[in-house]
Each structure stands twice: as structure tokens, then as C-alpha cells.
Amino acid sequence: MFNYRVYWTFAKKSFLRSAVYRFDVWSRLGSNIIFLLMWGSIWTALYAGKEEAGGVSFEAMLTYIVVSQFLTGVNGAGTPLWEIQEKVRTGDIALELMRPFDVPLRYLFADFGSVAFYIVTALLPLYTVLFIFMDVALPTDWLTWVYFIIASVIGFLIRYCIEMSFGLLTFFLVETGGIEDIFYFAMSLLSGSVIPLWFFPDWLATIAIYLPFQGIYYIPNSIFIGEIAGLEILTSIGIQLFWVVVTYLVLRLIWSRASKKVIVQGG
Amino acid sequence: MPIIEVEHLMKDFKIAKRETGFAGALKSLVKREFITKEAVKDISFTINEGEMVGYIGPNGAGKSTTIKMLTGILVPSGGHVRVNGIVPYEDRxxxxxxIGVVFGQRTQLWWDLPTIESFELLKEIYQVSNERYKENMATFIDILGLDEFLNTPVRQLSLGQRMRADIAASLLHDPPILFLDEPTIGLDVVAKERMRTFIKEINKERNITVILTTHDMEDIEQLCERMVLIDHGQKVYDGEISVVKNRFGKIRTLVVDLEESKRTLQLMNGEVFKEEANRYWIRFNREEVSASEIINQITKTHNIKDLTVEEPEIESIISRIYQEGFEEISEPVRN
Known part of the structure; x- marks a missing residue:
């Protein structure tokens, strides 16, 4: 039984909670800008005055990075991996088992709240200014915007399922350093967040294409700059949908195993 | 009518055995051995609607494990549990x-937000109607004085305030059963008293069944008529509190620090059961002799540097029950 109001309340309260941590919002925004400048200059240097590389114009590449940083901000505003791990270690998550709601969904809706707060108060104002003053290529077709938003939302859900699954693995492991490394490596490189997949060596590109991470950044970014266009947009979103289903099922499996372990083993 | 039924309840935990040394570490990478720990061995009891029962035992006796099975977050390894007609782990x-649950050691409130926000969240979670929510809040504000801090973030509350908020939060959805796991731990005397008054009141006025675990004898004496005493996962005693109190509650311990220990301490009415350097632990029966009489006796031969009188602790009561047993008591063990 899905009780919509419970989850909606989680989103609302989480929105309010973010407002308490204003400094956190500013510091995130600061580091987001620093990374944007860093990747912007790296790509400027790599293009070295050339108009085009790998069939992609410098302007499009710069846009790719800006959009990517925007999405990084969005995805980073949810419950971070370490916090999920912490909740598992302290047993807080296990205690939520005795409440009449679904735990993974409750965290997803709480994330919606904090992400909404961060987007409205920080990301949107900043990136609106950036798009106005920077030399970036905005989609002219409104349909592209729609596809981009859809792809970004699905990407967010994929990221959520993956991050939550990794976090819940803490139930089964004494130490999670290795797990964290894999997660952050995949999130930064394999997702195409800083280097688009078309610049990957073939073998790595092949690996990345068969993994869910590209759905988080690479697909929405590429739709935005028009590198994925036409019919390809629909197949890309299809791939994303496939991965969101798969990662959701994995999350469900891990969660049911984890809660079973808690109730049998005492966490 | 029994509202909680527990029959031959058991719970084992498998704990991975850690082996020492490098070879052990390598071995455990491949094959891990497990030790089985029986947290709850065989416990049965029933609790009637409206009863207030102290569930008592030393640390590690299996109290929290039992409570967790009653709340449904642990599945029993054996036996049966039924809470208000529901098997908890089957329909969590x-x-x-x-049920309402309060853990004295942790909070169910949202840490960063004003206290009122947590109440509103719980209202939605348990789908409490607007009118009922208002009524309940009015009552809790009245008895617990919540209005002092409703708009203060939970992290800034004192422990006493936080516990008041926590118990109110656990009762917002009118649960017929309330589990209190050490609800007065760490509170000062005034706050403890306030807590106890509140618990008594809701038990009486709302006929809520209360199960209370605590290490504080005072809590049990003031709140419960019945106690279930467990140790090592087994029931040691189940019956009226007055029996235990009359029998063991009279015993006090006097701890004295003496200046020198040339002579050994000899007492008429007290028993020295432990000594360490110049500190002596003396057990005496409050009804046979007063603390001041014993102190007088000591000062005749020794100089006292410091002294304290200790109330009987659960642990010492349990060990005495073990030593002396309950055979002489006519009250049969309830089941």
C-alpha cells in the first residue's frame, strides 16, 4: 500500500532541514564552481585553440562540462554514501524497520526535498548566470530541453539506486573502503561526468557502454549538446529506463537481504 | 485479556569467530567459523491489557533482544510471540x-529540525487525524510542558526535554502498547520524577499496556506492580514486586574509606563482603540496623575518611536471588 502523503511529508521536512544548513549549501556551491573552473580550463588547454576535436566543437565540449557540473550538483545534494553507511553502522536504518513505511522510498523522497532546496536556492541562480555570460551552446529546440530533463531525472534515479545499494552493502561488510573506491571511480569516470565517452579508448568505451553509470551524466549531457540526437535520443532514454529498472531491482534485493539479516542476526 | 503472549521464546545469534595472528587472518578470509550465542533461551510470559510490567535484568540478559522481537525487528529462533493478536515479525x-517505542539511548526525532516538525512527520506516518493530533498534542503539552521547546531544534534540547518529546512522539498514534527501554537513563531526579508521573498517568487514564526495562530500582518500585526478572536469557522471577522488594530491597551497602587498616574491621550487624586497599564494602539490613549505627561502630576503632550508602542494584538483587532462591516465598511464580 503506497501512502503518498507520508513520503511527501518526508520530502517537505527534508527541504526544511536543508534550510537549516545554509553554510553547507554555500560550501557545496563553492566547490562546485571550483570544479567547474578546473575542468573548464583543462578542456580549454586540451583543445589548445582548436575549433574541434573528435568531431565535437569546443563550444559543445564546454557546454558538456557546464551541464555535467550542474548535474553533479543535483546528484550531490542527496544523502551521500557515507551518511547511508553511518546510518547502517549506528543501526538507525534498522530501527526504521519498525515504522509503517518503506525505508528506501523514504530516503528517496527525503532526497527529493533536499535536492529541490539546493536547486532552487543555489544551482538554478548560479547556472542561469553562467549560461547567460558564458559562451555555451543552449539547445534551441524546446523538445531537446524536455528530453534533457527526462534523461536527467532518470539519471538521478539510477544514481540513487546505485548509491543506496552501495551504502546498504555496509550491512554485510566490516570495512567498506574498497566499495567506496569502486563507487567513486565509477561515478566520476565511467559515468562520463568529466570526460565524454567518445574520448575513451575503445576498450574502456565498450565497458562504459555496458554499464549503468553512463545513464547518470553521459546521456543527459550528450542530449543537451545535441551529440545524441534524433532517434538516438529515444534509444538512449530506453537504455536509461532499462538500467533504472535493473538498479532498482538490485536495490530491492540488497534491501530485502539486509533487512532479513537485521531481523535474523540483529544487525 | 492477554495483550502480549510470549511462549518459549528463543533467539540465537551467530557471531563470526575472529582468529588471532596472521595465519588466523588468512584462514578467516577463506573460511569463517561461527559461534552461536543464545541471547534468549526460553522465556514465556503473558501480559494483560492495561498492565504495567517491569522487564528487568542485568546488561546482556536479553531484555533488548526480547523487546526487539516484540516490535518485530528481530525474528525469533524459536517459540511464539503475539502482540495484540499480531505476530510482529510477520506483519511488522x-x-x-x-506499539509505541522509546529507547532512552537514542531518539526517534529528527535531529536538525524544530521538535514540532518531528511530531508533524509522525502524524503523517501513522495517519493520525487532525482532531486527534490536536487533542493529543494539547494533552502532552499540558502534562509534559512541551511548549517550552516545541520550536527548538532537537539537537539543542536537554536530555530531559528530549526524553519528554520522545515519549510524546511514541504516543501520538494512540498505541495500545508502549515499550519503554530505559526511559529515565541519565536524567536528573526532577526529570525522572516527571517522567514517572507521566507514565503512571497514561497507563491509568488511557489504559495503555506498558513494558518497561530499566536499571533504576526506583522506576520499578514506583511504576510497576509486577516484574519479570531475566538473566542469561532465562526467566528468574515473575510476580509481584513487593515480594522482591520486601525480601531484597532492605539490603543496603555502605562503602567506607578508612584512614589506616592496622586492625581488621569487625562489625556486629554488617557483613564486609569486599575490601580493596582502605576501602570496605559493608552489607547490612536496613530493618535490623541503621547506617548511622554501623558508622558509629566503625568510628570507635577507625577513622573514616569518606563514606557512601548504595541502594541495591538490580545486579546484586539478581545475584542474591540466585544465592538464596525463592523457595521460601509462598508466592508462586506466575506464568
């Missing part, structure tokens, strides 16, 4: 609506 979410 349904069971959740019938």
Missing part, C-alpha cells in the same frame, strides 16, 4: 501501528 508494519 501492522504491528508498528499498535
Amino acid at each position: 508494519q501492522e504491528n508498528a501501528k499498535n
